[in-house]
Amino acid sequence: MEFLLSKYNYWLYTLIMMIGLYGMLAKNNLVKKIISMGIFQTGIIVFYVSIGAKSGGTIPIIEHTQGGTHGIINPANYVNPLPHVLMLTAIVVSVGTLGVALALALRLYTEYNTLHEDEIIERINQGEGLSDD
Amino acid sequence: MIWQFDLPILTLIVICGAFAILVKDLLGSAIIFGAYSFLMCLLWTEMGAVDVAFTEAAVGAGVSTVLFFAAVHRTSREVRSRKSGRKLYKGLGLLASGILGGILFYASGDFPGWADPASPAATHLSPHFITRTIAETSVPNIVTSVLADYRGFDTMFETAVVFTAGLAVLILLRIGGCRTAGPVWQTAAAIRPAYGDSIIRFVTRQLTPFIQLFALYVVAHGHHSPGGGFQGGVILGASFILLAISYDLNMAMNRINEKAALLLANSGLLLYAGIGLLCLLLGANFLDYSILQRILPGVDGVAARSHAMLGVEIGVAVTVMAIVMLIYNNLVSNGTYEKGL
Numbered sequence: 001m002e003f004l005l006s007k008y009n010y011w012l013y014t015l016i017m018m019i020g021l022y023g024m025l026a027k028n029n030l031v032k033k034i035i036s037m038g039i040f041q042t043g044i045i046v047f048y049v050s051i052g053a054k055s056g057g058t059i060p061i062i063e064h065t066q067g068g069t070h071g072i073i074n075p076a077n078y079v080n081p082l083p084h085v086l087m088l089t090a091i092v093v094s095v096g097t098l099g100v101a102l103a104l105a106l107r108l109y110t111e112y113n114t115l116h117e118d119e120i121i122e123r124i125n126q127g128e129g130l131s132d133d
Numbered sequence: 134m135i136w137q138f139d140l141p142i143l144t145l146i147v148i149c150g151a152f153a154i155l156v157k158d159l160l161g162s163a164i165i166f167g168a169y170s171f172l173m174c175l176l177w178t179e180m181g182a183v184d185v186a187f188t189e190a191a192v193g194a195g196v197s198t199v200l201f202f203a204a205v206h207r208t209s210r211e212v213r214s215r216k217s218g219r220k221l222y223k224g225l226g227l228l229a230s231g232i233l234g235g236i237l238f239y240a241s242g243d244f245p246g247w248a249d250p251a252s253p254a255a256t257h258l259s260p261h262f263i264t265r266t267i268a269e270t271s272v273p274n275i276v277t278s279v280l281a282d283y284r285g286f287d288t289m290f291e292t293a294v295v296f297t298a299g300l301a302v303l304i305l306l307r308i309g310g311c312r313t314a315g316p317v318w319q320t321a322a323a324i325r326p327a328y329g330d331s332i333i334r335f336v337t338r339q340l341t342p343f344i345q346l347f348a349l350y351v352v353a354h355g356h357h358s359p360g361g362g363f364q365g366g367v368i369l370g371a372s373f374i375l376l377a378i379s380y381d382l383n384m385a386m387n388r389i390n391e392k393a394a395l396l397l398a399n400s401g402l403l404l405y406a407g408i409g410l411l412c413l414l415l416g417a418n419f420l421d422y423s424i425l426q427r428i429l430p431g432v433d434g435v436a437a438r439s440h441a442m443l444g445v446e447i448g449v450a451v452t453v454m455a456i457v458m459l460i461y462n463n464l465v466s467n468g469t470y471e472k473g474l
Contacts, residue, residue: 011241031205091192095197
């Protein structure tokens with residue numbers, strides 16, 4: 001039971017990553033692929049954030065008063081802030097990559113009039129779209 | 134860390150993730166993905182990662198969902214199901230995710246127990262940040278001080294990545310695109326009568342200044358509470374996206390047009406790099422803020438760090454706001470800026 005409680009969350013994060021990877025490889029629709037990429041990303045991010053968790057730790061903001069008296073700060077009382085910083089920026093970058101991915105999908109849709117991978121490949125092989133100019 | 138709270142949320146997240154890729158409708162898929170992000174944000178709050186949860190609520194559950202809507206609106210929402218021909222890909226996908234899962238399940242045996250205060254991650258570098266942040270930077274929110282000061286380089290280039298993503302969207306849709314106008318999904322604008330959503334418009338108009346004020350508070354108060362440049366910037370951008378959705382794209386473009394947005398995106402990044410360069414010119418290392426006490430009147434080195442962090446956060450917020458707006462405007466109009474959602 002002790003072992004189960006200290007590990008179950010890693011297994012569930014792995015499950016999230018597996019769902020994302022399967023979607024990226026197996027799905028035919030480009031937007032579905034992009035959503036799967038988002039799921040894979042959050043799987044990794046949640047794994048990193050969970051490394052920072054500490055039982056008995058509070059949020060990483062030092063308790064402070066107006067006068068600025070703080071006393072002695074014990075690191076065991078605060079969760080590890082470093083993974084939070086790394087993942088915070090990763091989330092913001094993920095919205096950038098999402099924008100670029102959707103823009104690419106939109107461009108493909110304007111050229112080939114479909115979001116489905118197999119139809120796009122079919123039409124490229126037939127010489128439609130971008131190749132004619 | 135309360136597992137009775139944690140386990141149901143994680144289970145819901147896995148279910149949402151699975152359904153987001155199984156549903157046969159892209160709009161439904163995007164909504165389920167939004168719910169997935171929101172549950173994720175609850176999970177992070179429970180783990181004490183308040184800044185991450187705040188960012189996810191603004192970015193993942195908010196702006197990402199709107200971007201999916203914009204893209205689906207410009208293309209088609211149906212997912213065609215073909216019975217045969219995808220067997221190979223499905224098999225490969227199952228195989229690859231099976232291998233990944235197998236390796237990670239096997240490796241999880243070597244991980245330190247969850248939320249173990251004696252784990253390597255909690256004992257080596259982070260105690261320095263936790264114990265020294267007040268003495269070295271006078272900023273109580275450790276996430277802000279690590280983000281803008283201890284790891285300032287990292288954050289500067291992350292901002293540059295966001296900026297580059299905005300430029301890439303511009304090149305793909307605005308400059309490279311618009312050769313053939315794609316068919317527009319005709320429901321929203323055509324069916325909706327002009328007077329039908331006056332309540333939404335009124336509420337949006339009244340709410341926007343408060344949203345923007347809140348965003349400025351998030352930027353300015355990031356030193357003492359969850360928040361900072363990234364979150365505030367996204368909320369600012371979202372307020373303009375809200376205007377663009379409830380009225381039309383022109384309404385938002387009249388407030389901040391493409392030229393102004395690009396100028397803002399540039400100047401935010403330049404402000405960040407400029408503060409770093411100023412430190413260099415004064416004789417310290419790049420982004421070593423304490424030297425700024427020479428030009429800021431009446432502050433010591435520690436307070437100078439705190440003030441310079443605010444400047445850096447403002448730069449980040451301005452860039453992120455402009456880029457989020459640019460990405461939305463281009464996606465929703467396929468680069469033409471003619472008609473919004």
